Amino acid sequence: MRERLQNKPVQNQFDISGLDLPAILATIEQEVRARFGEGEVADYIDALAKVPLDRFGMALVLRDGTIHEIGDSRDPFSIQSISKVHTLTMALDAVGEALWERVDREPSGDPFNSLLQLEYEKGIPRNPFMNAGALVVADVILSNYAKPEEALLEFMRARSGSADVGGDDVVAKSERESGFRNIATANFIRSYGNIVNDVDAVLDFYFLQCSLGMNCVDLARSVQFLSHSGFCDVSGKRVVSWELATRINSLMMTAGTYDAAGDFAFYVGLPAKSGVGGGIVAVVPHVMSLCVWYPGLDEKGNSMLGRYALHRFAQLTGLSVF
Numbered sequence: 001m002r003e004r005l006q007n008k009p010v011q012n013q014f015d016i017s018g019l020d021l022p023a024i025l026a027t028i029e030q031e032v033r034a035r036f037g038e039g040e041v042a043d044y045i046d047a048l049a050k051v052p053l054d055r056f057g058m059a060l061v062l063r064d065g066t067i068h069e070i071g072d073s074r075d076p077f078s079i080q081s082i083s084k085v086h087t088l089t090m091a092l093d094a095v096g097e098a099l100w101e102r103v104d105r106e107p108s109g110d111p112f113n114s115l116l117q118l119e120y121e122k123g124i125p126r127n128p129f130m131n132a133g134a135l136v137v138a139d140v141i142l143s144n145y146a147k148p149e150e151a152l153l154e155f156m157r158a159r160s161g162s163a164d165v166g167g168d169d170v171v172a173k174s175e176r177e178s179g180f181r182n183i184a185t186a187n188f189i190r191s192y193g194n195i196v197n198d199v200d201a202v203l204d205f206y207f208l209q210c211s212l213g214m215n216c217v218d219l220a221r222s223v224q225f226l227s228h229s230g231f232c233d234v235s236g237k238r239v240v241s242w243e244l245a246t247r248i249n250s251l252m253m254t255a256g257t258y259d260a261a262g263d264f265a266f267y268v269g270l271p272a273k274s275g276v277g278g279g280i281v282a283v284v285p286h287v288m289s290l291c292v293w294y295p296g297l298d299e300k301g302n303s304m305l306g307r308y309a310l311h312r313f314a315q316l317t318g319l320s321v322f
């Protein structure tokens, strides 16, 4: 069926005063509920494989801190690769532009856990959001923070305002037990000298970041600084400069959803970062940050109905960076 495209913007960019956000969320929830069951849960670890396909939550955090939420927005889930946004921010804070000597800023067009390009690009990952890039980012954090794991938890707690954020030992352990590809990737990068710390320590940090349990509200708040020119209202602190916030957003747009980033830009038009736990965070620059969660994934490893919810959100609000 041919899609009906909008002729007129629903809303002028940045002015959301005319939008009935609770009603828009209710419409999205109703449509998503009718499609419960779609997609496949990640089955490489038990903790993800047993999450039922009837969970859906969504939370919006406006610039003034107002929260709109619906469904299972307070149920914690495994944030997985969403954490790559936070670790990237921490690494940039520590080493600035020097990070780009070790990780590139190009979309990969390959799956998130691909090793293909690494050999002919001599151990320099295409971007910080594919697993290879996140492992190099983890290595940078290990080199620059005295207590890397505590620093990550502290960063997450300060950004989200939730003291409960923590790693899930069971998830982290099964990530390691099933992590053959990540272990191979880290060792491969090490062979090019682009990981300098003990490979196991880098992997432990990476598995911890994947295992963090957070809910939609926590996660939307944790990236609020990206919708507010780098300022985090939750902690009252500037996290990054305005310019760095725009750059992190641009990387989320080009690489945050891996080899579906083109499709996300096409249908959603907002910077976004997904994880195989079924969460996706997105940013409407200068307006709001959001998070959606539905555990069933599409073939690219992005939440099937999370992606649909963001597509409908963009249509119903007219919010887009384009």
Ligand code: GLN
Binding pocket: 079, 080, 081, 082, 112, 113, 131, 175, 182, 210, 274, 275, 276, 277, 301
């Ligand atoms: N733990 C997963 C992995 O390392 C995270 C990937 C993801 O969320 N896309 O493969």
